[in-house]
Amino acid sequence: MVTDTAEQVAVPASGQPRETAHLLGAADIRRIAADAGISPTKKFGQNFVIDPGTVRRIVREAGVTADDHVMEVGPGLGSLTLAILETGATMTAVEIDPPLAERLPGTIAEFMPDASDRFTVVNRDALTVSPANLPDFNDDDSFTLVANLPYNVATPILLTLLERFDNLGSFLVMVQKEVADRLAAKPGSKIYGTPSVKLAWYGTAERVGTIGRNVFWPAPNVDSALVKFTRYTADDAQAPCNGPDAPDRELVFRLIDAAFGQRRKTLHAALKTIVSAEAFESAGIDPTRRGETLTIDEFAALAHAVAAHTTASADTADTADTSEADGEVAR
Template identity: 90%
Template sequence: MSNNTSTTGHLLGAADIRRIAAEAGISPTKKFGQNFVIDPGTVRRIVREADVTTNDHVMEVGPGLGSLTLAILETGATMTAVEIDPPLAERLPRTVAEFMPEAADRLTVVNRDALTVTPDNVPDFNGDTSFTLVANLPYNVATPILLTLLERFDSLGSFLVMVQKEVADRLAAKPGSKIYGTPSVKLAWYGTAERVGTIGRNVFWPAPNVDSALVKFTRYAADDTQAPSHGKSSADRELVFRLIDAAFGQRRKTLHAALKTIVPAEAFAAAGIDPTRRGETLTVTEFAALAAAVQSTSHATPTTDEVEQ
């Protein structure tokens, strides 16, 4: 991949987007949360914020008509686009061949729901020590997609995504704020997230009725001893996430009340956590400490039936 060279191509404007959509008989659907970017400056900004270079391997989820795809390919990067909508997946290689033909061999398109993507059915990334996700995510499933991909792909080292502004705020929220919740804590298990900009509604077709924002995420290194996930297994993570779900499922209750069926009283003491606190005040590291205390007390880890409830 190091032999690739970046190129300045023709990126899609509003007229291009509407022509391609008309030719392919495609119209944006609410079902898939589709809003196509019609401004070249916006997609170039996304790629710049993501620090995509010639040597990168990029996953894009929801490429739509190819606006961001072309901006990624413009850097010289190699990429795989995951598209749920069959007509869009079929059309994308033709769009790249028309607007940036020299980049066609650096694009792979997978027609699949991003929530079903695994290293087995999208093996392109299996040989990578690290790859990056760059995407304009469908707002209704943005958080599950991010958490699912982070869980399944240990080599997903970073992402830069455009999401609904409120979602971006929640993903990057810190303990104690009103918007700090389950997505904030679970994302913090894997790495650090920050909001890096807002995007106006006028760069989309059709224009959404919400504002958008960019979230940048960097995964903790495997040897980072400060990472809450350091040395933890998938079973450990499942218990931590179970505690998070329970604490925020009743966020106005104290930890003692919200977690009474999972956490014995002595575990709070062992973890050094005041049971009269609320879940919204805990860092992910504190949730991890509480999970470790649960496992080390005389009480067993929650049964499979409890975890699945």
């Protein structure tokens, strides 16, 4: 039973073999929802998958095996949850809706009881989780996220988890098709923007499939797509976030936000309060370009130049202050 928003809930183990697992179809989903008095809500962006083939495809694209530790965000009634557990993986589901979090252990116990000891559900908003309040993954060198994310908060959830969990090594998520396109977009395209560049800070993303709206209940008004992401390793010298000279992430993201906040403006106009002419020159970036043409490496180079010139200016000011003070003493 879920008794507290931070409490983890495991279900008792039993003995059904994984090979005979029954994944949830449309009739199962509607029965479970009716029995629990649950209706999909727009507030939490809930659209439940009713097709076993789709959730198995997601897990297959994610490459989940019995050796993996998986986080799922927004498990809903358990369609994807069961498909993940079917592989033999251990997992923790993060569910914001208390009735759904309360119901989910019973669904696992009913349809895949042998997986009960590998499953935990936490009733919490994914935007609030951290290694401190969700310690399940603290001992893992790397873990993976597999989820059908609510359309309205997909990007914030992904960027928040990547920021807070250094060992989140990969993810495979189903999101609105337009969101998937933006997450995987490359510089120069019309849909390349803040999510594209910030995600590229951490690793590489690609679209790996499209999902029709008819596999959901209720059916959304848009199609969905799968995005696969792999994080840079700590020894990857090409990663903008690695190395002793790596710029501060917060400064890089501040530049990205400013550049795309005024998308039609040149970098000179959009970043005039942050980046000096000297910093543009030092980074080798033409200030008449627009933010949508810059790679993450170029934003990182610009941040590095800004930090260097800020430090140099501060040192110059300190030297001037010292010289004035010495002059006062001499007089």
